[in-house]
Amino acid sequence: MSMTDELYQQVILEHNRNPKNFGTLDPCSHSAEGFNPVCGDHYTVSLNLSEDATIAEVNFDGTGCAISKASASMMTQALIGLDVLAAKKLFSEFHNLVTGKLDPDTEEHSLGKLTAFSGIWKYPARVKCAGLCWHTLNSALSGGDTVCTE
Amino acid sequence: MKRLDLTRIRNDFPALQQTVHDDQPLVYLDNAATTLKPQSVIDTISHHYSSESANIHRGVHTLSERATARYEASRESVRAFINADSTHSIIFTGGTTAAINLVARSWGRHNLQAGDEIIISHMEHHSNIVPWQLLRDSMGIVLKIIPITDDGALDMDAYTDLLSEKTKLVSIIHVSNSLGTINPVKEIIDAAHREGARVLVDAAQSVSNQVVDVQALDCDFLAFSGHKLFGPTGIGVLYGKEDLLNDMPPDNGGGDMILSVTFEKTTFNRLPYKFEAGTPHIAGVIGLGAAIDYVNDIGLEAIAAHEDDLLRYATDSLSALTGLRLIGTAAHKTSILSFVLDDIHPHDVGSILDQHGVAIRAGHHCTQPVMQRFGVPATNRASLSIYNTRDDVDALATAISSVQEVFT
Numbered sequence: 001m002s003m004t005d006e007l008y009q010q011v012i013l014e015h016n017r018n019p020k021n022f023g024t025l026d027p028c029s030h031s032a033e034g035f036n037p038v039c040g041d042h043y044t045v046s047l048n049l050s051e052d053a054t055i056a057e058v059n060f061d062g063t064g065c066a067i068s069k070a071s072a073s074m075m076t077q078a079l080i081g082l083d084v085l086a087a088k089k090l091f092s093e094f095h096n097l098v099t100g101k102l103d104p105d106t107e108e109h110s111l112g113k114l115t116a117f118s119g120i121w122k123y124p125a126r127v128k129c130a131g132l133c134w135h136t137l138n139s140a141l142s143g144g145d146t147v148c149t150e
Numbered sequence: 151m152k153r154l155d156l157t158r159i160r161n162d163f164p165a166l167q168q169t170v171h172d173d174q175p176l177v178y179l180d181n182a183a184t185t186l187k188p189q190s191v192i193d194t195i196s197h198h199y200s201s202e203s204a205n206i207h208r209g210v211h212t213l214s215e216r217a218t219a220r221y222e223a224s225r226e227s228v229r230a231f232i233n234a235d236s237t238h239s240i241i242f243t244g245g246t247t248a249a250i251n252l253v254a255r256s257w258g259r260h261n262l263q264a265g266d267e268i269i270i271s272h273m274e275h276h277s278n279i280v281p282w283q284l285l286r287d288s289m290g291i292v293l294k295i296i297p298i299t300d301d302g303a304l305d306m307d308a309y310t311d312l313l314s315e316k317t318k319l320v321s322i323i324h325v326s327n328s329l330g331t332i333n334p335v336k337e338i339i340d341a342a343h344r345e346g347a348r349v350l351v352d353a354a355q356s357v358s359n360q361v362v363d364v365q366a367l368d369c370d371f372l373a374f375s376g377h378k379l380f381g382p383t384g385i386g387v388l389y390g391k392e393d394l395l396n397d398m399p400p401d402n403g404g405g406d407m408i409l410s411v412t413f414e415k416t417t418f419n420r421l422p423y424k425f426e427a428g429t430p431h432i433a434g435v436i437g438l439g440a441a442i443d444y445v446n447d448i449g450l451e452a453i454a455a456h457e458d459d460l461l462r463y464a465t466d467s468l469s470a471l472t473g474l475r476l477i478g479t480a481a482h483k484t485s486i487l488s489f490v491l492d493d494i495h496p497h498d499v500g501s502i503l504d505q506h507g508v509a510i511r512a513g514h515h516c517t518q519p520v521m522q523r524f525g526v527p528a529t530n531r532a533s534l535s536i537y538n539t540r541d542d543v544d545a546l547a548t549a550i551s552s553v554q555e556v557f558t
Contacts, residue, residue, distance in 0.1 A: 003501070013557065016557075039497045040518075040528040042527070064495060064497075065495035066498045066557070129497065
């Protein structure tokens with residue numbers, strides 16, 4: 001498969017065109033900002049936990065490339081209903097996926113549609129794009145405020 | 151004027167003789183970031199390390215004498231290249247950034263006081279912004295910014311209004327690396343001098359495509375890099391008027407910049423060595439000399455004509471593409487084309503163009519204030535050089551259309 005076909009799958013292009021849960025939650029219980037100073041990507045992730053400590057709503061806002069935006073959009077869909085521990089576990093699985101440490105075909109995971117990003121580890125310049133909002137989410141859940149890819 | 155022999159020139163650059171991504175010829179359009187290196191530069195550096203690798207200015211043996219002679223011959227080549235009146239005015243630095251920082255630390259700290267004003271422009275590279283901010287924060291000087299117009303030119307009326315007796319330095323980019331604009335530096339220098347201010351010209355992006363004559367310009371300082379001039383990375387030049395350099399304190403202390411050292415007192419060496427402490431980038435200096443020889447051999451006027459022709463062709467080609475907007479359309483510019491595509495982020499454009507063998511830069515080009523001025527997070531930038539052809543421009547236009555197809 002060519003890089004273009006591998007990176008820009010229909011599901012990714014669709015989320016880039018029509019991102020889900022786009023915009024900032026106000027008020028919110030947790031939020032953080034993420035920057036990639038190399039390409040200028042800049043996002044905010046904001047979320048609210050429900051009374052049972054699961055993620056009731058999670059949004060992202062900002063600008064960036066198709067890979068970072070689609071990753072963020074699909075992330076928000078995957079997170080709703082998860083508790084903080086499960087969200088962090090998903091972050092860890094996604095991180096392993098995009099760095100080539102998790103083979104979704106042979107190993108157990110709960111990534112679902114996020115496996116669309118399984119080929120990205122072959123393109124090191126784009127791994128940071130896919131991971132930006134996930135690192136931002138992790139920071140928000142850990143009480144941090146700003147993350148930077150560099 | 152002679153036309154460039156493109157076949158010969160392209161053959162001079164071994165990097166162009168390769169294919170990328172499934173045997174596609176390399177279309178290298180990232181020359182504003184760094185130019186490729188001709189075989190003569192590579193051979194000169196290789197020869198230095200193979201046959202004359204020695205330290206300079208101190209050896210009594212054959213190799214050291216040879217290396218010293220080649221190093222100082224490069225200084226003479228640089229002097230002639232920018233028409234400085236003396237080699238004492240030619241300081242070798244690590245690059246344009248290091249040269250500007252040297253002026254900020256040595257000239258700035260020695261000559262400025264709180265309340266003094268430095269004028270820069272909205273289109274400066276970060277390397278001509280941050281050194282002055284560091285001075286501002288430590289010394290209380292004031293930074294004034296020349297605005298840019300919607301087509302990417304300097305607002306010269308605003309510049310004239312900013313000048314006053316408080317202005318001590320104007321530090322200005324000659325050719326914008328993100329917009330391609332050629333700034334009227336002679337006019338800027340003359341106006342600054344009428345107010346008694348000094349002028350530093352950042353010539354990183356101009357020395358490869360036009361004659362830069364420091365005496366005709368009457369600039370006080372001028373900085374450029376080797377690697378944007380077909381030379382090695384890690385080497386650059388600071389030109390300064392000799393009386394200014396003589397009056398400035400050394401920036402780095404160490405070997406080679408001294409005449410004598412005791413624990414009580416050190417006497418500094420004369421120019422230019424006062425500013426070249428430690429073993430310099432000898433191979434880089436010698437390689438820079440070879441790069442200047444290469445450019446002189448082709449001729450800057452012929453290079454300028456070639457790049458102007460390419461600029462017109464590329465501007466027409468890209469302007470004809472639906473959904474593409476050029477950023478930086480000043481009347482007077484070099485062959486740098488910044489552009490954005492509707493609803494497609496430059497990072498995605500750059501990745502997909504690369505798959506077609508087309509190398510461009512996507513990002514803010516170390517000019518974030520320019521991005522803010524034009525309301526974009528980043529741009530795509532194609533920058534053309536001596537070895538680029540109309541075929542390269544056609545390849546770019548075709549590849550851009552492919553990007554747009556992916557995102558329809």
